[in-house]
Amino acid sequence: MSASRIGLDPEFAKKLSVFEARLAEQGIKVILTWGYRSVAEQNKLYAKGRTAPGSIVTNAYGGYSWHNYGLAADYAFVIDGNVTWNGPWDKFGKTARDFGLEWGGDWKKFTDRPHVQCTRGRTLAQMRAAAKRAKQ
Numbered sequence: 001m002s003a004s005r006i007g008l009d010p011e012f013a014k015k016l017s018v019f020e021a022r023l024a025e026q027g028i029k030v031i032l033t034w035g036y037r038s039v040a041e042q043n044k045l046y047a048k049g050r051t052a053p054g055s056i057v058t059n060a061y062g063g064y065s066w067h068n069y070g071l072a073a074d075y076a077f078v079i080d081g082n083v084t085w086n087g088p089w090d091k092f093g094k095t096a097r098d099f100g101l102e103w104g105g106d107w108k109k110f111t112d113r114p115h116v117q118c119t120r121g122r123t124l125a126q127m128r129a130a131a132k133r134a135k136q
């Protein structure tokens with residue numbers, strides 16, 4: 001298991017392995033670049049392009065991303081041995097959709113093609129409430 005899978009929901013991690021295999025069947029090799037992200041890490045990322053240098057990379061504040069619950073993953077392609085974000089995103093997105101994953105490339109407001117998530121019909125508000133209860 002690669003380090004980027006640590007902290008992922010176990011069922012989601014299994015689902016990702018099958019998703020990766022389905023891409024491989026089409027000759028598409030991918031690498032998971034980021035899975036679980038703590039709320040603190042998310043806030044640091046949110047600051048990028050706002051109160052910290054760089055360009056904006058996320059619209060999600062800590063607790064407002066599925067990465068914070070281990071139910072989202074970001075990918076890049078491996079083409080000719082190089083990690084790249086220039087790849088067959090259409091096939092990637094179609095495979096994700098066919099497999100029941102939500103694809104960030106379908107988002108209208110903040111398109112995020114490397115991103116897939118599995119919400120299982122829940123909302124982030126429900127996830128935040130559950131996390132809050134767990135802390136009490």
Ligand SMILES: [Zn+2]
Pocket residue numbers: 067072073074112114115116
């Ligand atoms: Zn993501």
